[in-house]
Amino acid sequence: MDRVKTGIEGLDELLFGGLLRGDAMLVAGAPGTGKTSLGMQFIHSGITRYQEPGIFITFEEFPERIYRDATSFGWDFRALEDQGKLKVLFTSPEVLQQDIVRDHGLVNEMIAEIRAMRVVVDSVSNLHNAGQDPRQFRDAVYSLVNALKRESLTAMLLRELREHEDIGSGPEEFLADGLIMLNRSYVADRHMRFIEVVKSRGSPHIAIPSLFTIGQGGIRVLPPFQEPFYRFEEAVSTGIPQLDDLLGGGIPYGGVYLMEVDADTHQDIFDVGFAKEALEAGDSFIRVAGDSRQRSRWRALMKEAGQEQSLQKGLDSGRVTLLWAGGRDDAEQASPQALGEEINRACAQAAGGNLRIQADLSRLFALLPPEQANAAFSSLTVLCQDTKTVVLGVVSPRTVPPQQLAKLRTAADGLVRVWTEGSYSYLQVLKTVNSARTPAYATIQTPRPPFIEIVRR
Ligand SMILES: Nc1ncnc2c1ncn2[C@@H]1O[C@H](COP(=O)(O)OP(=O)(O)O)[C@@H](O)[C@H]1O
Ligand SMILES: [Mg+2]
Structure with a gap:
């Protein structure tokens, strides 16, 4: 040519x-x-x-x-x-x-x-x-x-x-x-x-x-793929050590990272690993789930991962807050607006300390009108300013309108994509605070934590 x-x-x-x-x-x-x-x-x-x-x-x-x-x-x-x-x-x-x-x-x-x-x-x-x-x-x-x-x-x-x-x-x-x-x-x-x-x-x-x-x-x-410009001295684990390594040590405090995971591609792995790390580190933790079906499933997975007791302890002490798109975890009929207030409350409680937030954005965007979903997402990223906060948003790209997905990608400081093609699944780091970008790596599911292996040749 x-x-x-x-x-x-x-x-x-x-x-x-x-x-x-x-x-x-x-x-x-x-x-x-x-x-x-x-x-x-x-x-x-x-x-x-x-x-x-x-x-x-x-x-x-x-x-x-x-x-x-x-x-x-x-x-x-x-x-x-x-x-x-x-x-x-x-x-x-x-x-x-x-x-x-x-x-x-x-x-x-x-x-x-x-x-x-x-x-x-x-x-x-x-x-x-x-x-x-x-x-x-x-x-x-x-x-x-x-x-x-x-x-x-x-x-x-x-x-x-x-x-x-x-x-x-x-x-x-x-x-x-x-x-x-x-x-x-x-x-x-x-x-x-x-x-x-x-x-x-x-x-x-x-x-x-x-x-x-x-x-x-x-x-x-700059070359399309590159090693991180620098490694973070202090960063939060994604729950997958190999991924932390690709990111230059994990997600830095202050970072809002987005995981795009096809709904059928071991989304559970990313749901549990991050939460488990938060509990073990003793950081405050907010989880925003989609709906009641999803949050009971998550609880079951946490139990399976041996986290039942530490989760309960965190809930009792107020260090762990479980929310869903409608509001507080135990409120069945909460209004969508209640979510913002609840996030506020949880942030205030964590003030001065370390806070990790995990949010299922797909369900959030499916349940709330676009304006409210956007507002909820910004409240996640803006309100917790007095804390050392990390946000991990998990989104299933096909469930969110393309324009909103594009906005999320732009707003996020980091972007990791996980997807399935035929019988293979892949992971790729597209954006991080320290400018790491990787090619698409094949992944393998493993029977034990972290349940995923990234194949690097
Ligand atoms: N000589 C230069 N050195 C460094 N940056 C420059 C220089 N010239 C222009 N820029 C940067 O390029 C940007 C504008 O680029 P430009 O090509 O005019 O954008 P566009 O055409 O898309 O509006 C400016 O914001 C400026 O920061
Ligand atoms: Mg121009």
Whole structure:
């Protein structure tokens, strides 16, 4: 396959060598996520490393900004323009749309003049006018993509997303050959940027979020799998020593970690191990279960694990609080709102000490309206500020609407996925506070605790 290297360290590895020649790749993200930087680097490295001239089309109102931003990365766009290897085209969406459908339009002539092989459009969102018929936007993107393909250009189409805007709802995703998403989040007070090749038609790619940095020389994508940046000195066990090891010692206090576990993939293991560790460590413990059926099942499992007495002791002393989506464990008819109050109460009780919270988010989201479920989840993460708190949310991904799942993933400081494919099951660490990420490891069920073995070759 004829690959067009982006020249961006790490990204070409995720793309198995680069973009396919002639492809139009959509690059989507909220403002400030790094789209323009990525586009500029694609064009710059094309010229300076691969002898492929490029055109940067922008609807930016302040042309000077592009040159200045390029300079901040150490790239001299003016010099490249003088050498006839680069064109920076400042235009309006209307003018561009009329121009590209013409046989001898301005863009056509520019392409011919510098023998351009790459193009960036910053951004296709500008083709969308407020109040416009969505079909007009689709047609505009369609004719743009077609025009670029006719010229055999390899393109990056930047797409600015508004807060909470879902790219999946736009027509451009179907018109483009692939989708790269840029994201950023704050993890334990650290600013982290993520890039993910969500889709690349007709080409293998590594579709997991990867960390990247923007700095001197541009964008650098860190390797997709990596050892933890550092090991925690003090961390809470997940109940599975091998998993603790992959996480860099466990879950640090202050961390909100999410386990995505298919409902039929030994969810029990994660239910019991974490609780057992909490009881044994003497930390305060809150468990938010889904419903009455589930909490009696959990009690039976704890008994099986030899934890009946210590659980009872914890309940008697008030150190252990068992809640369910409706409220307190022993209240059959509690209102959903009672849950927040109960969490408050349990947090107050644990104040000053260590607290571990385990929550079955699937049931929470199934039982409560979305707003209330979100509120309940934030109360888990926000209210316990006077304590040294760890939150482990367990969620079965197929039971939660995709948009809410995406929100949970973003909100979480850590993310572990466990799933089943045929008769095998796998575990993968996707996000941690100390930047550990692993490939998917096969797992084996074992007859004794921790009931799971992670197969690392
Ligand atoms: N020379 C640079 N060094 C480090 N960071 C930079 C540099 N230039 C831009 N950035 C970072 O890139 C971010 C904006 O990137 P940009 O590509 O303009 O995003 P977008 O186009 O998605 O809005 C800024 O928040 C800034 O932190
Ligand atoms: Mg931009």
